[in-house]
Amino acid sequence: MKTVFLTSNTSWYLYNFRASTIQALREQGNRVICLSPPDDFSQRLVDELGVEHIALPLDGKSTGAVQELRSLRFIWKVVRRYRPNAVFNFTVKMNIYCGLVCALQRIPFANNISGLGTAFIHDSWLFRRVRQVYGLVNRRARRLFFQNEEDLSVFRDKGLLGDTPFTLLPGSGVDLERFEVSPLPETGPFTFIMIARLLGDKGVREYAEACRLLKADGLDVRCLLVGPLGVSNRTAISEEEVLQWKEEGILEYPGATDDVRPLIEQAHVLVLPSYREGMPRTVLEAAAMGRPAIVTDVPGCRHAIEPEVTGWMCEVRSAESLAQQMWRVVTMDAAELQRAGDAARRRMEEAFSEEQVVQAYINCLSI
Template identity: 30%
Template sequence: MEKKRILLIASFDASLIRFRGDFIKSLVDDGFEVFAAAPDFADEFKEKIKNLGATPIEFNLQRTGLNPFKDFKSILELKSIIKDKKIDIVFPYTVKPVIYGSMAANMCKVPVISLITGLGYAFTGLSTKAKVLQRFNEVLYKLSIRKNKVIVFQNKDDYQLFLDRKVISKKQKVDFVSGSGVNLNEFTFKEKNATDKVSFLLVARLIKEKGIALYMEAAKILKAKYPQSEFHLIGMTETSPSAIDEIEINDLHDKGILIFHGPQSNIPEHLNNRDIFVLPSYYREGLPRTTLEACACGNPIITTDSVGCRESVKEGVNGFLIKPQSLEALIKPMEYFITNPDKIKEMGINSRKYAEERFDVNIINSDLIKIIREQL
């Protein structure tokens, strides 16, 4: 029997490996011929895609901002890829790939299953420009995904927002998955032992909406009060309007308040070497991959009671949910762990159990493949 051809569309190459690598391998193992498209495809990631048994394809996409001419060219380019490769089904994720990938597939009368992985800056920005962008994106979403076979959400909040703003109707077929999942064999559990040197870790893009500035302020206050405690930060600098100035980060690093590691590839090792994972995000998340990875490694979680983030915490069981954008709310659970280090082990064990129950990548990928198969 001829293999069905599926096209995954991403907004950047690294995400195909970091967030979809296991999914691509599962698709290949399930008998699909997989094509993975991304802009500015680095040779390193092309090779990794090939090693998974898939075919990398580069296309042009302006990741941020609006340029109608360039965006229309992206749609036409994706349309050409779909036709040339005789694609049977399209699977885009993140904002622009979902919108433009859906439009291109609709032109070719090819079915689409779109994955809404969070609505990000386009739905959280408070500036006039951001609000205009929100309205524009709502219109584009409405035009592009109304013919999608299935729209898959990572949380109920985003689904409700799409209903409230009439981006989709209740008649449209939707489904839900618990994020992108986590590979429990790669992110292995390590029991945390109580010491007087409690360490915290935040892994995120270095933008304000991820709560980086808040974490830095908390580190200043707590380091002065508990000098033995450690505050670690991993992430890559950004060029977005809300990027954190790396000079500020390096200044805290030089003063011994913050330990800044820059971007890192060995995240499991860092999680296993730290006690508590912190993500004070007010970004409109799908279901943050980093919190799932921290759960798998046995880290208690401190994150916000906001869209997507709240899904990774059972309050008081494997961590704490805090009010977004509140320094006082962030400091309280951090100080709790510093003064009650015996709770770290207990909550860490609960984090791993939660990951096994809900976030196992094999279960999530199996659910996604079932959704895809039902539409072929």
């Protein structure tokens, strides 16, 4: 029996995005251990997916030396104690920290590049040093998994790849049986939905402002914002901001959920004005259900749609550009919107099956 680690900066991520991988690893007889900070999904990893969970003392937005060294020391002790046969790291901080520990202890590991994160969106002395360490770690990995060609090009151009083998994946894939096609709403106001962690870097403020602009122009639209508050990230949206938007009647915030399907069913179009992504899972899930999307013209987002066929693009960090595209789809002929939704589903069936992603991780164990 092999012992396999999956690591992330949240248990929420592992539960929502890696459940199928976990199940496949366990079905092959592996002992699966998840290393992540405790949150509402930690126990669900244990109870529902049958893994062991180790609570990691890690703050995703921290840059303090004492806190970071404490996290690194904890990871070192855990890896030395369990000596896993393989480690799959997800999210930037765990790619670096756990990857470094595995490299020093000669444990096989693979890093998943699911977007470039804050260290690449923002530039400072600290983040430049982070990128240097990232490159050193990646050169020791057994394999790197990328979710779009532009991120791969960035790593190659900045010397963060070395000779490490890599695989280009369609994001984390989408479960086509779970996310079945549902008809577009025929009654009620035209409904938009944004599903994301509530971060500034996800474009949440631009979405709220675009919704404000549409309503100020008298359009009968409903705007849903779905996702967890209180995320450990330097660009996290405050609860006060969300409450203000709700009080102004700009948008509805039903909170976070582990089943977005009923909410996607209520919507006509998904919106994701993110500053950069790997391959946004929410766009893929909405597409599988027959919903086109408006996304920013940035790496990851632009790869999640076929422009003018399964969705539309707006300028990054521009509420005005986003509002223009939202106005466009509200006034679009219903048949044209339906064709975009149908094309989105077909694209998921042809190229974004979750099975491809799971098999890539399974294959990595036997290399």
